[in-house]
Amino acid sequence: MLQGSAALGREPALPGSSRTGGKRPVRPVQSRSVTARLADIAAQARVSEATVSRVLNGKPGVSSTTSQLVLAALDVLGYERPVRLRQRSAGLVGLLTPELENPIFPAFAQVVAQTLTREGYTPILATQTPGGATEDELTEMLVDRGVDGIVYVSGLHADTTADMRRYDRLRAEGVPFVMINGFSPEVRAPFVSPDDRAAMRLAVTHLLSLGHERIGLALGPQRFVPVQRKLEGFVTTLREQRGIDPAEAELLVEHSLYSLEGGQAAAAALLDRGCTAIVCASDLMALGAVRTARQRGLAVPDEVSVVGFDDSPLIAFTDPPLTTVRQPVTAMGLAAVRALLEEIAGTPAPHSEYVFLPELVVRGSTASAAGRVRGAPGPGP
Numbered sequence: 001m002l003q004g005s006a007a008l009g010r011e012p013a014l015p016g017s018s019r020t021g022g023k024r025p026v027r028p029v030q031s032r033s034v035t036a037r038l039a040d041i042a043a044q045a046r047v048s049e050a051t052v053s054r055v056l057n058g059k060p061g062v063s064s065t066t067s068q069l070v071l072a073a074l075d076v077l078g079y080e081r082p083v084r085l086r087q088r089s090a091g092l093v094g095l096l097t098p099e100l101e102n103p104i105f106p107a108f109a110q111v112v113a114q115t116l117t118r119e120g121y122t123p124i125l126a127t128q129t130p131g132g133a134t135e136d137e138l139t140e141m142l143v144d145r146g147v148d149g150i151v152y153v154s155g156l157h158a159d160t161t162a163d164m165r166r167y168d169r170l171r172a173e174g175v176p177f178v179m180i181n182g183f184s185p186e187v188r189a190p191f192v193s194p195d196d197r198a199a200m201r202l203a204v205t206h207l208l209s210l211g212h213e214r215i216g217l218a219l220g221p222q223r224f225v226p227v228q229r230k231l232e233g234f235v236t237t238l239r240e241q242r243g244i245d246p247a248e249a250e251l252l253v254e255h256s257l258y259s260l261e262g263g264q265a266a267a268a269a270l271l272d273r274g275c276t277a278i279v280c281a282s283d284l285m286a287l288g289a290v291r292t293a294r295q296r297g298l299a300v301p302d303e304v305s306v307v308g309f310d311d312s313p314l315i316a317f318t319d320p321p322l323t324t325v326r327q328p329v330t331a332m333g334l335a336a337v338r339a340l341l342e343e344i345a346g347t348p349a350p351h352s353e354y355v356f357l358p359e360l361v362v363r364g365s366t367a368s369a370a371g372r373v374r375g376a377p378g379p380g381p
Contacts, residue, residue: 040077041070041073045072051070090120092123092148099127105153105154106313108329112337113125126142143175149176158226159225160184161223176340179191181194183353190349192336192354193353193354199233201236204279210368211368212305217230217279218266220258230281231253235249251273254269262288263285267293283322286307300320301365305365307365308365310324320364325360325361332354335356
């Protein structure tokens with residue numbers, strides 16, 4: 001699926017006309033209806049109707065600040081700006097995500113798209129779907145449309161088994177790009193990532209402070225860089241804080257899929273190993289873990305504590321509200337766009353990784369350990 005996040009080529013319009021899909025152009029002619037609309041805009045901008053008219057007609061004598069107030073009022077009221085008052089697009093930028101079902105990806109898309117728009121660029125969202133176009137095919141489509149750059153979110157650059165030469169070919173075509181989530185030493189590009197190791201340290205330390213001694217970790221497929229880093233953080237924290245041998249710690253790790261069903265499957269295996277708390281690599285997996293616990297008649301958080309990762313939109317309103325490690329989506333998205341625009345402007349970004357610290361958000365899915373899970377094996381690995 002390749003979809004543009006901005007509609008191009010529409011006429012400036014106000015609500016009311018069928019010719020432009022229910023809108024008609026703003027024309028400061030002296031009819032009663034248009035005068036009423038000018039009054040609405042003037043009231044919203046807190047300026048006179050004469051000032052609104054001067055701005056719409058491009059007349060001199062209006063300060064830049066006042067003009068911006070009038071244009072902002074047009075936006076708020078849902079009126080399209082006259083064509084000559086619209087900011088021309090500085091170019092197209094592709095935004096490629098692996099899916100949109102996981103709410104963390106729309107969250108990244110929103111931040112990146114809004115930031116690009118503020119900088120005058122037009123974002124084009126390209127999303128993979130099951131059985132649809134691959135990352136390489138979507139990249140080719142974006143290049144064919146003449147994009148000035150591409151932002152990849154959790155793409156093949158995060159897969160240690162993928163052929164990274166695809167990105168060398170893209171750079172050879174003169175298309176700058178930046179990567180979010182995942183790092184490869186083989187790809188000459190800026191990378192933006194959360195500190196996955198620190199995320200696990202936050203989650204595990206929190207659960208240890210609640211008295212949990214047997215903590216499980218539900219992860220995605222092992223070939224992905226963020227998964228490997230989370231595993232390292234988990235094992236290191238248990239060794240440093242409880243003296244648990246890495247080999248023993250890895251017995252408390254279950255790899256699955258980044259989905260609700262994947263979380264269910266991983267949680268089932270970890271509960272069978274006697275875990276009283278489970279850290280998950282995504283909020284969707286955490287919701288699956290909660291479902292599995294309840295299907296076994298176990299209360300969350302009274303008998304099983306669950307921690308997610310991402311702090312996806314609406315996750316605070318689940319039952320119970322999910323304790324999670326917040327991925328700094330806004331800061332990461334802003335950094336990715338800045339790095340890309342520097343490259344577009346002709347300043348090559350270094351082959352480096354910008355790493356952002358996550359934040360533990362404690363809600364209702366974690367509580368003090370209530371002892372061994374009912375019906376689970378003893379504490380031995």
